[in-house]
Amino acid sequence: MSATTSAKxxxxxxxxxxxxxxxxxxxxPADCNANGDIFGGWVMAQVDLAGSVVPARYAGGRMATVAVNEFVFKQPVxxxxxxxxxxxxxxxGxxxxxxxVEVYAERFRSQGKYIKVTEASVTYVAIDDAGQPRELPKPADPSH
Ligand SMILES: CC(C)(COP(=O)(O)OP(=O)(O)OC[C@H]1O[C@@H](n2cnc3c(N)ncnc32)[C@H](O)[C@@H]1OP(=O)(O)O)[C@@H](O)C(=O)NCCC(=O)NCCS
Known part of the structure; x- marks a missing residue:
C-alpha cells in the first residue's frame, strides 16, 4: 500500500x-490568498454582485444587501x-x-467540465432616498 494519499x-x-x-x-492572480487559491472575500464580492441582478428587476430603484444567510465554500477557486x-x-417579502446563488468552475484546461465551488443565500432590501426600507413595487398586471 502506498504511503501517499491522493486528493479525491x-x-x-x-x-x-x-x-x-x-x-x-x-x-x-491579484485575487489570490497566501495559499495561492482565490481569496474568499473576492468570491463573496462576486456573489453579492451576481445575487443582486434578479432582485434589481423587482426593486425598481435603490437596494442594499441586508444579510448573507448562508455561504459555503465547497471547493477552492x-x-x-x-x-x-x-x-x-x-x-x-x-x-x-x-x-x-450557486457558483460553478470550469478548471483551467478542463473547459466544459463543471464543479460546484460555492453556494450562498443573500437577502437584498429595497431602500428609499434616505436609505430606509421601501415597499417593493407591485408587479405589473399581465392582463393589461
Ligand atoms: C438594509 C436596511 C435599510 C434595512 O433596515 P432595517 O431597519 O434592518 O429593516 P427592517 O428590519 O425593516 O427589515 C427590512 C427587510 O429586511 C429583512 N431583513 C432584515 N434583517 C434581515 C436579516 N438579518 N436576514 C434576512 N432578512 C432581513 C426583513 O425581514 C425585512 O424584509 P420584508 O419587509 O420583506 O419582510 C439597513 O439594515 C441597512 O442600511 N443596512 C446596511 C446595508 C448596507 O450597507 N449593505 C451593504 C453592506 S456593506
Missing amino acids: APPQVDLPSDQELVLKVIPM RVGDILSFFAKLTRI RTSITVK
Whole structure:
C-alpha cells in the first residue's frame, strides 16, 4: 500500500437548468490568498454582485444587501477558472428579496467540465432616498 494519499477529485456536475446565469468571470492572480487559491472575500464580492441582478428587476430603484444567510465554500477557486454564477429567487417579502446563488468552475484546461465551488443565500432590501426600507413595487398586471 502506498504511503501517499491522493486528493479525491470533486464531483463533476451539470449546470442548473432552473436558475438564471447572471455572471461569468475569470479570477486573476491579484485575487489570490497566501495559499495561492482565490481569496474568499473576492468570491463573496462576486456573489453579492451576481445575487443582486434578479432582485434589481423587482426593486425598481435603490437596494442594499441586508444579510448573507448562508455561504459555503465547497471547493477552492483557482486562478484561470471560468466561474459561472447562477441565481434563483427563493423569497419575495414586503421590502426584501432573497436569492440563492450557486457558483460553478470550469478548471483551467478542463473547459466544459463543471464543479460546484460555492453556494450562498443573500437577502437584498429595497431602500428609499434616505436609505430606509421601501415597499417593493407591485408587479405589473399581465392582463393589461
Ligand atoms: C438594509 C436596511 C435599510 C434595512 O433596515 P432595517 O431597519 O434592518 O429593516 P427592517 O428590519 O425593516 O427589515 C427590512 C427587510 O429586511 C429583512 N431583513 C432584515 N434583517 C434581515 C436579516 N438579518 N436576514 C434576512 N432578512 C432581513 C426583513 O425581514 C425585512 O424584509 P420584508 O419587509 O420583506 O419582510 C439597513 O439594515 C441597512 O442600511 N443596512 C446596511 C446595508 C448596507 O450597507 N449593505 C451593504 C453592506 S456593506
